Amino acid sequence: MSQESMKLAAGIDIGTECVKAVVVGDDGRVRGRAVAPTRGYFQTCAHEALASACEDAQTDPAALAGIGTTGFAMECVANASVRVGDSSCHALGAFQQVAEPMTLVDIGGRDPHVIWVDDLGRRTDARGIRRCALGVGSFLMFTARHLDVPPSRLQELAAAAERAVPVSSYCSVFSAGEVLERLREGATREEIALGCIQSIAERIVEIGGFRDPLYVCGGVVDYFPGVLTALQSLAGVPVRVVPDPIYTAAVGAALMSLRQGEVS
Amino acid sequence: MTTFGSTAALRATMDAYFRDVGAAAEQHLAPVAWCTSVGPAELLRALGFRVFFPENHAAMMGAARTANRYMPLAHAHGYSQEICSYLTSDIGAYLAGESPMQAYGLSGTPRADVLVFNTNQCRDVRDWFEWYGRRWNVPVVGMRSPRAIETVRDDDVDAIARQIEALVPALEAVAGTRLDAGRLEHAVRASRECSDLWEACLRTAARRPAPLNFFDATIHMGPAVVLRGADEAVTYYRTLLAELEGRAAARSAAVEGEAFRLYWDGMPIWGRLRALSSLFAEFRTAVVASTYCNSWIFSALDPADPVRSMARSSLELFIVRSEEAKEDYIARMLDLYHADGIVFHDCRTCPNNTNTRYGMPRRLGERLGIPTLVLDGDVNDLRCVSDEQMRTNVEGFIEQIADARPAAGSAAS
Numbered sequence: 001m002s003q004e005s006m007k008l009a010a011g012i013d014i015g016t017e018c019v020k021a022v023v024v025g026d027d028g029r030v031r032g033r034a035v036a037p038t039r040g041y042f043q044t045c046a047h048e049a050l051a052s053a054c055e056d057a058q059t060d061p062a063a064l065a066g067i068g069t070t071g072f073a074m075e076c077v078a079n080a081s082v083r084v085g086d087s088s089c090h091a092l093g094a095f096q097q098v099a100e101p102m103t104l105v106d107i108g109g110r111d112p113h114v115i116w117v118d119d120l121g122r123r124t125d126a127r128g129i130r131r132c133a134l135g136v137g138s139f140l141m142f143t144a145r146h147l148d149v150p151p152s153r154l155q156e157l158a159a160a161a162e163r164a165v166p167v168s169s170y171c172s173v174f175s176a177g178e179v180l181e182r183l184r185e186g187a188t189r190e191e192i193a194l195g196c197i198q199s200i201a202e203r204i205v206e207i208g209g210f211r212d213p214l215y216v217c218g219g220v221v222d223y224f225p226g227v228l229t230a231l232q233s234l235a236g237v238p239v240r241v242v243p244d245p246i247y248t249a250a251v252g253a254a255l256m257s258l259r260q261g262e263v264s
Numbered sequence: 265m266t267t268f269g270s271t272a273a274l275r276a277t278m279d280a281y282f283r284d285v286g287a288a289a290e291q292h293l294a295p296v297a298w299c300t301s302v303g304p305a306e307l308l309r310a311l312g313f314r315v316f317f318p319e320n321h322a323a324m325m326g327a328a329r330t331a332n333r334y335m336p337l338a339h340a341h342g343y344s345q346e347i348c349s350y351l352t353s354d355i356g357a358y359l360a361g362e363s364p365m366q367a368y369g370l371s372g373t374p375r376a377d378v379l380v381f382n383t384n385q386c387r388d389v390r391d392w393f394e395w396y397g398r399r400w401n402v403p404v405v406g407m408r409s410p411r412a413i414e415t416v417r418d419d420d421v422d423a424i425a426r427q428i429e430a431l432v433p434a435l436e437a438v439a440g441t442r443l444d445a446g447r448l449e450h451a452v453r454a455s456r457e458c459s460d461l462w463e464a465c466l467r468t469a470a471r472r473p474a475p476l477n478f479f480d481a482t483i484h485m486g487p488a489v490v491l492r493g494a495d496e497a498v499t500y501y502r503t504l505l506a507e508l509e510g511r512a513a514a515r516s517a518a519v520e521g522e523a524f525r526l527y528w529d530g531m532p533i534w535g536r537l538r539a540l541s542s543l544f545a546e547f548r549t550a551v552v553a554s555t556y557c558n559s560w561i562f563s564a565l566d567p568a569d570p571v572r573s574m575a576r577s578s579l580e581l582f583i584v585r586s587e588e589a590k591e592d593y594i595a596r597m598l599d600l601y602h603a604d605g606i607v608f609h610d611c612r613t614c615p616n617n618t619n620t621r622y623g624m625p626r627r628l629g630e631r632l633g634i635p636t637l638v639l640d641g642d643v644n645d646l647r648c649v650s651d652e653q654m655r656t657n658v659e660g661f662i663e664q665i666a667d668a669r670p671a672a673g674s675a676a677s
């Protein structure tokens with residue numbers, strides 16, 4: 001099928017840390033993608049990410065058959081053709097990529113979820129983390145800032161640690177306080193980096209219900225791959241990553257938009 | 265929330281009740297007893313007490329979103345953030361010298377001559393009442409109940425009946441009168457009638473579409489809570505039932521375009537009643553039944569055997585039952601009300617009315633093959649509520665139910 005005859009839709013996942021946009025063809029393939037940090041007005045970030053994704057896909061935004069939005073600020077895109085909650089989008093987006101029913105762990109800027117996905121890409125159940133452990137992505141950003149490394153280097157620091165110092169609070173704000181206390185007590189940056197990463201994995205494992213195959217998606221595994229390593233050691237089943245994990249919900253939103261086009 | 269014609273009668277009934285209790289306390293027209301929500305209200309009425317229910321008082325502060333102003337005052341008195349936020353709201357308001365009763369012309373919370381608890385629901389009610397007992401130097405008496413009951417046995421009923429009988433001399437001394445068997449029988453009869461009518465009102469929501477939902481019912485249950493055993497409650501529920509039956513016959517829906525039906529387990533989140541009602545309505549979802557509103561159905565009450573039947577009602581209550589008995593009850597309710605799923609409220613400061621912490625949502629989900637959702641929140645303490653998390657969770661849950669329906673469209677807006 002030529003690009004001209006193909007229907008294209010965009011998906012935008014407007015999260016608390018980043019806005020992710022994709023352009024997806026009606027064959028399900030991702031044609032363009034872009035990430036913009038969340039800052040200032042959500043509308044502006046969404047517009048910026050969408051424009052970049054369209055440029056990456058070499059398509060004109062006016063040629064899109066629809067725009068699906070999801071995530072924290074999904075209401076902020078005025079011209080969206082469909083708005084869908086993020087767990088359903090994660091489920092469909094991940095299913096599109098891996099084509100099998102799964103247990104899916106979404107670790108984004110806010111609250112991690114374990115989502116059970118059936119053989120049609122539908123969410124059949126979902127469980128969240130306890131309330132005080134919200135904001136794990138934001139917590140890791142905080143940690144990286146205090147350890148004076150770019151977020152993606154937190155993993156390198158952690159890999160060099162001989163041991164993890166415990167960062168054990170349930171609450172992200174308390175944990176942030178613990179990071180400062182451990183630094184004051186003389187713990188190394190490496191030990192703290194590993195401790196933080198492990199604490200996130202522990203909170204997620206507590207949600208429970210993991211069954212094989214287990215996949216992970218969301219921005220945290222892109223930015224902080226150490227969380228994946230820690231999860232692999234704790235989960236009790238093999239842990240795989242959905243390709244392009246930061247875009248999973250955006251892909252789901254784009255597919256929802258294409259589907260809606262089929263119905264109407 | 266649904267607008268009912270009966271609301272005017274509800275307001276008048278509650279208004280008259282608050283003014284009556286207030287006048288009794290402030291002008292010493294009658295003795296005043298404080299009673300926990302499932303305490304021996306019928307006995308107190310039969311002895312001529314005006315009965316005040318502090319849980320209702322605390323819920324009013326929750327609904328008005330003033331509770332969070334008061335809780336810190338109780339915390340500063342050594343009452344933890346982790347215990348019942350009804351207790352801390354109520355004691356905090358007292359310390360602040362404020363009360364929702366002031367809207368009814370009272371100077372504050374009506375002062376008790378005696379406080380009567382029943383620990384079948386929790387220990388907090390007793391600690392709550394003892395705070396006031398020490399403050400006012402008045403007696404605190406009550407029933408100490410077994411908990412986690414599988415099947416209500418006769419020996420348990422006997423034990424509680426003996427405890428109720430043992431309360432009588434102390435209560436007679438405060439009331440300055442002797443218990444009259446005829447008055448007790450009348451109060452139990454009125455209580456049972458109120459219970460039957462309230463049950464019938466709730467039961468109208470088994471129809472499709474439901475003419476009222478959980479959020480409406482939490483408002484209209486006021487008389488069943490505070491006027492149990494009094495004729496005024498019976499009069500009110502006759503009015504409400506007639507309206508609900510009319511609405512059901514006319515297929516007038518509480519939730520426009522009702523597409524999904526849910527069961528609510530756990531306490532209401534009083535400060536978010538309207539917000540949650542709108543949120544569910546946005547997804548064409550009616551919360552058609554709840555453990556909470558059903559807890560004021562006391563079908564065991566029998567005027568021919570007042571004390572034992574009060575004891576039995578106290579032990580049959582959902583909150584005092586074992587996990588298995590609770591699960592069977594919820595399963596029956598789901599069937600009766602044709603619910604598509606269950607929302608469990610994990611109420612941070614009320615473990616007693618929270619059924620999420622020992623695996624029940626997963627067990628019930630697996631046993632019945634229905635989806636369950638756990639919402640973190642609190643009855644009064646809005647510091648424990650995240651609106652954003654609640655919205656995300658509700659939205660995803662209803663999308664899941666919609667997606668599981670073969671021919672139904674998506675719940676996406």
Ligand code: SF4
Nearest residue numbers: 348350385386388614
């Ligand atoms: S049952 Fe819960 S909300 Fe009610 S008084 Fe006891 S602790 Fe408070």
